[in-house]
Amino acid sequence: MSGMSETTITYKQRIKSLQSLIALVVLCILLSVLTDKFFTTDNGLNILRQTAVNICVATGMTLVVLTAGIDLSVGSVLALCGAIAAGLLKNGWVFPSADLYIGFTIFGVLLAAIIAGGVLGWFNGFVITKFKVPPFVATLAMLTIARGLTMLYTKGQPISNLGAKFAFIGAGSFLGIPVPVWIALLVVLLAAFITKQTRLGRYIYAIGGNETAAKFSGINIPKVVIMVYALAGMMAAVGGIIVTSRLDSAQPNAGVSYELDAIAAVVIGGTSLSGGRGTVWGTVMGAIIIGVLNNGLVLLNVSPFWQQVVKGGVILLAVIIDKIGNKND
Amino acid sequence: MLVAKNISKKFSGIIALDKVNLELLPGRVNAIIGENGAGKSTLMKIFSGVYTEYEGSLLYKGNVVRFSSTKDAEKAGIVIIHQELNLVPQLTIAENIFLGRELLNPFGLLDKPKMKSETKQLLQRVQLNIPPGTPVGKLKVGQQQLVEIARALHTNAELIIMDEPTSAITDREVEHLFKIIDELKAAGKTIVYISHKLKELFLKADRYIVLRDGSTVAAGDMKEVTQDTLIEMMAGRKIVIERNSAAVDSAEPLLELKNISLKNPSVSSAWLVKDVSFTLHKGEILGLYGLMGAGRTELMETLFGLHPKLSSGTVRIDSLPQRLKSPADAVAAGIMLVPEDRKRQGLCLDLAVRPNTSITVLEKLQANGLMISKAKERSLVKEYIKQLNIKTASQETLSRHLSGGNQQKIVIAKWLAKKPKVLLLDGPTRGIDVGAKAELYKLIKELAATGVGIIVVSSEIPEILALAHRVLVMCEGELTGNLPVAEASESGLLQLAIHKN
Numbered sequence: 001m002s003g004m005s006e007t008t009i010t011y012k013q014r015i016k017s018l019q020s021l022i023a024l025v026v027l028c029i030l031l032s033v034l035t036d037k038f039f040t041t042d043n044g045l046n047i048l049r050q051t052a053v054n055i056c057v058a059t060g061m062t063l064v065v066l067t068a069g070i071d072l073s074v075g076s077v078l079a080l081c082g083a084i085a086a087g088l089l090k091n092g093w094v095f096p097s098a099d100l101y102i103g104f105t106i107f108g109v110l111l112a113a114i115i116a117g118g119v120l121g122w123f124n125g126f127v128i129t130k131f132k133v134p135p136f137v138a139t140l141a142m143l144t145i146a147r148g149l150t151m152l153y154t155k156g157q158p159i160s161n162l163g164a165k166f167a168f169i170g171a172g173s174f175l176g177i178p179v180p181v182w183i184a185l186l187v188v189l190l191a192a193f194i195t196k197q198t199r200l201g202r203y204i205y206a207i208g209g210n211e212t213a214a215k216f217s218g219i220n221i222p223k224v225v226i227m228v229y230a231l232a233g234m235m236a237a238v239g240g241i242i243v244t245s246r247l248d249s250a251q252p253n254a255g256v257s258y259e260l261d262a263i264a265a266v267v268i269g270g271t272s273l274s275g276g277r278g279t280v281w282g283t284v285m286g287a288i289i290i291g292v293l294n295n296g297l298v299l300l301n302v303s304p305f306w307q308q309v310v311k312g313g314v315i316l317l318a319v320i321i322d323k324i325g326n327k328n329d
Numbered sequence: 330m331l332v333a334k335n336i337s338k339k340f341s342g343i344i345a346l347d348k349v350n351l352e353l354l355p356g357r358v359n360a361i362i363g364e365n366g367a368g369k370s371t372l373m374k375i376f377s378g379v380y381t382e383y384e385g386s387l388l389y390k391g392n393v394v395r396f397s398s399t400k401d402a403e404k405a406g407i408v409i410i411h412q413e414l415n416l417v418p419q420l421t422i423a424e425n426i427f428l429g430r431e432l433l434n435p436f437g438l439l440d441k442p443k444m445k446s447e448t449k450q451l452l453q454r455v456q457l458n459i460p461p462g463t464p465v466g467k468l469k470v471g472q473q474q475l476v477e478i479a480r481a482l483h484t485n486a487e488l489i490i491m492d493e494p495t496s497a498i499t500d501r502e503v504e505h506l507f508k509i510i511d512e513l514k515a516a517g518k519t520i521v522y523i524s525h526k527l528k529e530l531f532l533k534a535d536r537y538i539v540l541r542d543g544s545t546v547a548a549g550d551m552k553e554v555t556q557d558t559l560i561e562m563m564a565g566r567k568i569v570i571e572r573n574s575a576a577v578d579s580a581e582p583l584l585e586l587k588n589i590s591l592k593n594p595s596v597s598s599a600w601l602v603k604d605v606s607f608t609l610h611k612g613e614i615l616g617l618y619g620l621m622g623a624g625r626t627e628l629m630e631t632l633f634g635l636h637p638k639l640s641s642g643t644v645r646i647d648s649l650p651q652r653l654k655s656p657a658d659a660v661a662a663g664i665m666l667v668p669e670d671r672k673r674q675g676l677c678l679d680l681a682v683r684p685n686t687s688i689t690v691l692e693k694l695q696a697n698g699l700m701i702s703k704a705k706e707r708s709l710v711k712e713y714i715k716q717l718n719i720k721t722a723s724q725e726t727l728s729r730h731l732s733g734g735n736q737q738k739i740v741i742a743k744w745l746a747k748k749p750k751v752l753l754l755d756g757p758t759r760g761i762d763v764g765a766k767a768e769l770y771k772l773i774k775e776l777a778a779t780g781v782g783i784i785v786v787s788s789e790i791p792e793i794l795a796l797a798h799r800v801l802v803m804c805e806g807e808l809t810g811n812l813p814v815a816e817a818s819e820s821g822l823l824q825l826a827i828h829k830n
Contacts, residue, residue, distance in 0.1 A: 197700045199691040206688055209677035216633075216674045217688050217743065218660030276679055 051291035052180035060235030068275025073142035082240030086250035121233020125226030170246025208275025360534035378402030418466030616797025663750030734765030
């Protein structure tokens with residue numbers, strides 16, 4: 001009896017983990033039939049390039065959601081970190097009182113932007129664990145704070161003309177594949193490695209699955225949670241670098257409502273918002289599904305207004321299918 | 330008034346009530362007494378319509394009744410004042426009292442003035458001089474209990490069940506309560522009074538009914554019994570207990586507690602644990618006995634670093650003082666807890682057996698300081714599955730699908746892997762079948778033989794006697810007994826565990 005139910009469970013689990021991939025394949029086949037412009041290399045790379053930023057942000061979001069948290073601040077953090085990268089690259093760091101000027105190389109600004117993202121995320125995690133502020137509220141506050149800081153730092157103006165070398169990050173290609181796609185791949189591999197191979201990953205699933213039991217197992221919960229929000233901030237920063245480079249300009253209002261796209265990708269990818277269940281690869285599928293959908297609807301000449309309705313419908317459908325799947329367990 | 334005939338109730342195969350027969354006499358205070366798990370609460374929940382599925386029948390005022398809900402029972406005139414408070418803290422006293430039976434004015438809107446004035450009268454009856462518009466959350470626990478009582482009075486109930494009504498209130502409030510009981514009695518109401526405090530029963534109760542292991546074992550007039558005979562009736566089982574006769578080899582102190590106290594977070598200047606001091610030796614099993622609410626679980630939690638802000642006192646391990654501010658600290662010091670509620674506190678039910686077992690020792694399984702070696706992990710988990718005889722289809726089976734006994738073994742396995750110095754087991758065999766129980770006993774004894782110090786918390790005296798070298802008894806947060814198992818008897822332990830002052 002137990003042997004039998006065992007195989008059915010793993011069989012079911014396998015189907016579930018492939019759920020979003022199957023949905024993606026079906027969607028691609030459908031669009032290939034409906035329009036001849038969809039199934040081309042150029043269009044494929046185009047979709048991936050456009051999706052790369054959301055993949056970076058949503059990957060960080062996945063880590064947070066796996067702990068049963070949420071990070072609404074990623075869009076603003078993305079904007080602030082992009083602005084920091086652009087500002088430091090262009091103007092360096094000036095200390096008028098000490099008559100000091102620090103110039104930055106490209107490597108330097110990338111590091112600075114990612115560290116800034118990490119610090120902002122760390123702050124989110126600190127507030128959540130130290131003062132027991134619900135993640136929704138803590139990161140909602142950070143959404144506003146980081147946006148305000150972006151406005152202060154940029155004085156509300158775009159920071160443009162960042163040079164050809166910097167532009168390579170967002171617009172260049174390597175081995176025929178856009179650089180942003182390579183970067184997103186690195187971010188995803190890192191997150192997949194963390195979740196599947198390391199202690200931190202185990203603790204993330206344990207905390208999301210049952211925080212009390214995790215605590216009773218001697219896990220230092222604040223440490224893990226802070227780490228996770230810091231990682232989400234850093235991944236949003238990577239997204240910010242790509243956006244800034246691609247536009248050759250840091251826009252003060254970049255990344256507005258990106259948190260919603262990221263959450264949508266996470267949810268469509270099968271990660272449970274109550275934590276403990278889901279994978280980074282699912283989120284990648286979710287992000288690509290959203291990208292393909294955006295692209296396909298444009299190719300099909302669907303009105304932008306309808307595009308939003310369809311996108312919302314797909315999110316609902318994904319979650320409902322997930323719920324029905326769980327009920328049978 | 331109310332007659333129970335052959336009432337039986339099972340919970341997933343475990344018998345809670347076994348053909349209970351009893352009669353509640355009208356206009357009297359009927360005391361129902363018994364040890365933890367004797368079936369008192371289950372029976373009360375059947376009387377008040379909380380549990381609707383049971384065998385046997387209830388005769389209420391001469392008619393056979395079967396309540397379909399608490400509301401149904403209330404309509405018939407039976408209300409229960411629960412041990413755990415059932416009030417909404419954000420709502421006012423008046424709103425709570427009328428919750429679900431709000432008074433309406435001719436327009437169909439809430440008739441607030443009327444509810445307020447009626448609440449005022451009710452509060453006067455329970456001598457609670459607080460405006461009806463006060464949110465219940467602002468009240469002290471004892472005052473909340475009085476609100477519960479006021480709510481019961483408002484329904485014009487004829488049979489009022491009070492489940493441990495004095496567990497949270499002060500002596501003065503107890504006096505009020507007794508006055509109210511006298512009033513109710515004078516008005517011809519019937520009262521069921523459940524309490525561990527025997528002294529109260531001798532003051533207020535007219536009749537007693539003793540439950541043991543889900544059956545009625547005795548009933549009679551309160552005037553005709555003494556405290557000692559009551560205790561004997563509660564405990565007196567015929568089962569022959571095999572005591573732990575093995576002596577502890579070492580006299581080496583392992584864990585020393587000095588003046589451990591824990592403040593009650595909801596009642597100021599009250600203590601959940603008060604000035605507890607004792608020593609656990611290497612290889613020794615201490616059995617910690619006490620009734621519900623005696624502070625046993627809280628003491629274990631304090632030792633495990635779960636109450637860093639409310640606790641005080643010193644803990645030494647191998648005569649070195651320890652700073653236990655979090656479970657992580659406790660684990661680092663070698664103190665590990667198998668918690669009371671294994672589903673909520675012990676396991677991630679949606680994770681498989683493997684990650685649940687290895688979660689405490691992941692750093693040992695890292696191949697290069699970063700990656701977890703799956704091969705090492707699997708062989709470790711395999712070893713413990715074999716050692717503890719855990720019955721699971723595979724390491725990848727979700728913990729949710731295992732039986733209670735096997736789930737408990739996983740919780741124990743995760744700590745064994747961590748090599749504990751002191752293992753705290755809080756109610757380790759709760760809800761576990763007899764076979765698995767015997768296996769766990771064997772395991773615990775073997776573990777002690779390897780030098781681990783063990784504290785077993787249990788509500789079952791036979792379990793304590795079977796496992797422990799020494800027995801500790803707690804009552805109302807204080808340590809009231811510390812004796813070798815050879816000197817412990819069932820009635821003796823119960824005496825120590827029952828509040829007497």
